[in-house]
Amino acid sequence: MNYAMALDYQNCINCKACETACKEENGVQLGAHKQRIWVGIVEGSIFGKPFVNLYPSQCNHCIDAPCVSVCPTNASHYAPGGIVKVDAHKCILCKGCMEACPYDARFVDDTTVAVDKCTFCDHRIEKYGTTACQETCPTKVRLFGDLDDEESDLVKLLKTKRFFVQKERSNTLPKLFYIVPNDEAYLRQSVSHDTTIYTWESFKPIYDRASKKRSQG
Amino acid sequence: MKTYEFAGLEFRLNIFNLLFNKTMIIAYVLIALAAFGIYEIFELRYFSTAANAHAAGLDPTNPGLKDAMKLAVFGTVGEVNREVPWTLFIVNYMYMIYTGSGVIFLVALAELMKFRVVERAAAGFMALGLSMVFAGLFTISTDLNMLNMHWMLLDPNVSAGMWLMLPLYLTYIPFVLFEIYLILTKKRELARRLALPILIMSIGVDLVEYYIQAKLFSMNTARHLWTEFPLLTLYFIISAFVSSLGIMGVYSYLVHRKKPEYAHIMDLIRKGILFFISVLALYEVIAYLVVDKDWAFLILFGPFKYLYFLGYILLIMVLPFFLVFRPTESYWKIVLASIFTIVGGYAGRYLFVYGGNANPMSNRFGVGYEKYDLYDIASTFNYAHPHLGEIFIVIGSIGIILAVYKIFDSLFDIARLRDSH
Numbered sequence: 001m002n003y004a005m006a007l008d009y010q011n012c013i014n015c016k017a018c019e020t021a022c023k024e025e026n027g028v029q030l031g032a033h034k035q036r037i038w039v040g041i042v043e044g045s046i047f048g049k050p051f052v053n054l055y056p057s058q059c060n061h062c063i064d065a066p067c068v069s070v071c072p073t074n075a076s077h078y079a080p081g082g083i084v085k086v087d088a089h090k091c092i093l094c095k096g097c098m099e100a101c102p103y104d105a106r107f108v109d110d111t112t113v114a115v116d117k118c119t120f121c122d123h124r125i126e127k128y129g130t131t132a133c134q135e136t137c138p139t140k141v142r143l144f145g146d147l148d149d150e151e152s153d154l155v156k157l158l159k160t161k162r163f164f165v166q167k168e169r170s171n172t173l174p175k176l177f178y179i180v181p182n183d184e185a186y187l188r189q190s191v192s193h194d195t196t197i198y199t200w201e202s203f204k205p206i207y208d209r210a211s212k213k214r215s216q217g
Numbered sequence: 218m219k220t221y222e223f224a225g226l227e228f229r230l231n232i233f234n235l236l237f238n239k240t241m242i243i244a245y246v247l248i249a250l251a252a253f254g255i256y257e258i259f260e261l262r263y264f265s266t267a268a269n270a271h272a273a274g275l276d277p278t279n280p281g282l283k284d285a286m287k288l289a290v291f292g293t294v295g296e297v298n299r300e301v302p303w304t305l306f307i308v309n310y311m312y313m314i315y316t317g318s319g320v321i322f323l324v325a326l327a328e329l330m331k332f333r334v335v336e337r338a339a340a341g342f343m344a345l346g347l348s349m350v351f352a353g354l355f356t357i358s359t360d361l362n363m364l365n366m367h368w369m370l371l372d373p374n375v376s377a378g379m380w381l382m383l384p385l386y387l388t389y390i391p392f393v394l395f396e397i398y399l400i401l402t403k404k405r406e407l408a409r410r411l412a413l414p415i416l417i418m419s420i421g422v423d424l425v426e427y428y429i430q431a432k433l434f435s436m437n438t439a440r441h442l443w444t445e446f447p448l449l450t451l452y453f454i455i456s457a458f459v460s461s462l463g464i465m466g467v468y469s470y471l472v473h474r475k476k477p478e479y480a481h482i483m484d485l486i487r488k489g490i491l492f493f494i495s496v497l498a499l500y501e502v503i504a505y506l507v508v509d510k511d512w513a514f515l516i517l518f519g520p521f522k523y524l525y526f527l528g529y530i531l532l533i534m535v536l537p538f539f540l541v542f543r544p545t546e547s548y549w550k551i552v553l554a555s556i557f558t559i560v561g562g563y564a565g566r567y568l569f570v571y572g573g574n575a576n577p578m579s580n581r582f583g584v585g586y587e588k589y590d591l592y593d594i595a596s597t598f599n600y601a602h603p604h605l606g607e608i609f610i611v612i613g614s615i616g617i618i619l620a621v622y623k624i625f626d627s628l629f630d631i632a633r634l635r636d637s638h
Contacts, residue, residue, distance in 0.1 A: 027271035030289040033298075066436050072379040073368035090372065093362035094379060095302050102436045110267035110295030113362055170436060 002147040002211060003061065003081040003120050004175035005131075006157055010186060011139040012054040014039050018133035018142070025121060025132035029109045036118040037133055042190040053190040056141055058133070059084060059105040059118040060166065060174030063210040067097035067106065075114070078214075081146075082175070083122050088114035102170040120144065147175070147207065159200040168196055173210045225402045228628045235627045244619035251613020255359055257606030262296045262362070298601045301574040305567075305603035306360035309611045310353045312460070312566045313618075315423060315453055317349025319461030321393055322419035323489070325412040334481045337634040338473065339408075340400040344631050345468055346461075347393050348621035352614040354386075359610050378429035385425055389418045401629055423454050447507050455497050459533055460562030462489045466555025470548070472632045483548045487541045490554060494534050501530070511576050516568065520598050521575070524568055533561025575599050 022028060022037050037058035044051060061084045068076045068084060075090035076097050086097075086106075091114035098106045098115060109116035121131040128135070134142040145154025163177040180197055181187050220227050235241075268285035276282060288294050324342045327335035335342070358366070373380060392415055399408035427450040446452060466486045473479045505513045516525050537554035545551070575598055625631050 023270040024274075027269040029267055029269045029294070030273065030286060031267075031294040032289070034289075034294065069374075070377050070379075072374055072377040073365070074372045074374045075365075075368065090365060090368040091362060092365045092368065093297075093360075095297065096377075096379065098302055100436050108295060108297040109269075110262075110265050111269050113262055113364075 001081040001149075002063075002175075003083055003125070004145065004147045004154060004177065005058075005120070005134070006143045006145075006154055006161075006163065006177045006179055007056055008141050008143075008179045009053075009055055010179075010181040010183075011141045012039060012056050013139055014041075014054050015138065017136045017138060018056060021132040021136035022118075022121075025124070026119065028116065029111050034107055034109065034116075036116065044190065046189065051189045053186075055178070056133075057103065057105075057166070057176065059101075060103055060172065060176045061118075061120060062175065063173035063207070063214055064171065066100040066102070066170075066172060070096040070100045072096070079119075079122060081120070081122065081125070082211075083120050084117070085119055085122070086115050086117060088112040088116070091115050102167045102172060103174070155200070158203070162197050162199055163203075164191065164195050164197050173207070224398075226398060226629070227401075229630070230628065235624065238623065238627070240619055240623040240626075244616040244623065247613050247616025248620065249613075249616075250609045251355075251359075251616060254606040254609025254611075254613055257609065258296070258359065258604065261604060261606060263364075265295050267294055293601070296604070301571075301599055301601040303570050303574060304360075304601070305607040305611055306356055308563070308566045308570045309614055310357040310360070311426075311453075311570070312563055313349045313353030313356065313614065314426060315457035316460045316464060316562065317346045317353060318389075318419045318422045319454070319457040320346030320349065320464055322416055323458065323461055323465070325396075325416040325419065327485075328409050328412040329416065331409075332485065334478050334634075335485065336400075336405070336409075337478065338469075338482060340397050340629070340631040340635065341472060341626075341633075342465060342468070343393055343397050343400075344625040345464065345618070345622055347390065347397075348618040348625075349464070350386075350390070351621050352617040355617045356610060356614050381425050381429060382422075385418070385422055389415075389422055392418060397625075397629075397631070400635060401631070403635065420454070423457070424450055427453060447504060452500055452504065455493060455500060456533070456562060456565055458493045459490065459497055459537075459558045462486050462493065463537075463555040463558030463562065466490070466551055467559065470552045470555075473634070474548075476634060478634055479548070480546070483551050484544065486555070487544070487551050490537055490551075490558060491541050494538055494558070498534050498538075501534075509576075512572060515575050515598065516572050520600065521568055521572055524564060528564035529561055529568055531561070532557045533565060537561075571600065574601075 016039060018037055019035060019039070022035075023030070026036060028034060028036050037056070040055040040057055042053045042055065061082060063082065065076070065078070065084050068078060071077075072094060073090045073092055075087045075092070077085060077087065079085045088109070093108065093113065093115065095108075095115070098104075098108075106115050106117045108114070121133075124130075124132070130144045131142070134144045143154055143157055145152040147155060149155060157179075158177060162180040164180065165174045165177060167174070177198075219231075220229050222228075266281060266285045266288055268282050268289070272279070272282055273286070285294075321343055324335060324339050324346070328339060392411065396408055396411050396415055399405075399411060466483065469479065469482045469486065473482060505517055515521060536557045540550040540554040540557075
């Protein structure tokens, strides 16, 4: 099993239902800066024409996660399904993982005095098969699934769409896949030209190599 | 006073004199402040008003929950501010580690270069440098979640950057202690031979420390001041050497001023300060031409400009330069320059850590910068004042320096200038 998520980000309407559902489902600390998931905003203008792009995001549960390798106490670790998790009782609050994470996906939970982050709702996967954020999204932005299962909806979607990942040059092999919008101009508003656009065929060998490397390591 | 001997090392042991003398009393007062700071931090860290979404559902009328929700909506929750995660703890840790190891490096270098007068005073200088390293380690340990630190030993991830420091410290500290032992037992030739590995390890501490930080920071492009600074390691080392010489200057005034060698020591310190502030000045001119313009503007022309020009440039470079430029027999000028370099060096570290936090941007997506804060009014400057507890701990770390040094001195009389043989 290797859990991942695809995001049809063009559909996001910034309603923040996913953020609320996440807080409710996981008992996340209250506070505007205490977020396991968030909707990012990139604003700009092209030749005077303004645009706003919304990027729902969260921990990328990277295959080669720098937050895991910098943790001095193994509090950050890979749980079954390739989910990156934090053992709160082992966290010494060195904040190294917060700095190492290229996606700025971690924060300090003051109720546990430990770093906290998205867990892909691993406690509910068995019963409900998906995360609270996906279940709540009114515009079906998110799709959670197993990359190892060729029959999963996730893999089926990735086989039919093109997608990109965030900060691929960090070489962390993230597992949040942003689906390329049908309107290429929308994509290019805020995605740079040197961002690699993958298909399942081009991505699969990279993913297989990385997964194999990690299972050997 | 009765003296004892162990492994060729003479020492005096009088518990009352060891624990109750002027320096130790000052150290106790400062350490008491640190203890109060730790209490403050504990209260903030473990007993802050904070609540999660479940608490809101389970006990909605709880007055504590009301406070927590009020803070969550209108205030900053908890000890660690997400926009400003690196604070005075890190400033003090970096200052103490770099400056302390700088003192040890400079003394080892002087030993290798056969500066006799420094050789004779080496034990005191090295003990002082080592005391600063201990003060740095004390500060950083209070920054961590002390209740979970046993996991460092129970489940260590030895390949993690933080663990790289452990073998280094485990070698470096005993090596320096052994060097002091050789000096005290008048094994001068052996001491000189050991000076080279100590010299290499002193730089090693700085390099590894930088490598760990750079490895962490370089992934998070939002705070790239720390990784874009050209030859940052060199900058840290050079600026630390200036403060290290300042520490040595003040120490020499306090300990050696009535000795005939004082003039010679102070003249060497004067030359050292002059050389290293010249290099540092060159560095500063180049550095702010190449770092990200957002940071350059924040520091040179923005909210940090007074700290940068008056707290850093003026104190660590301009005033000391004019005070030590000409050879002088008015040694108070060198002492004053030393004090300025100590304070200026600290301002520089503060500026660097808080400056790195200050640019309110986030690059979470790798597709461009977004507004950092989605809920507040967009800010152009991130700054969070140090907590009172942090300030007390930093003041208390000076007590650690005094206590460690004084214990060395009470036992082994390290302040005495020793002849080679």
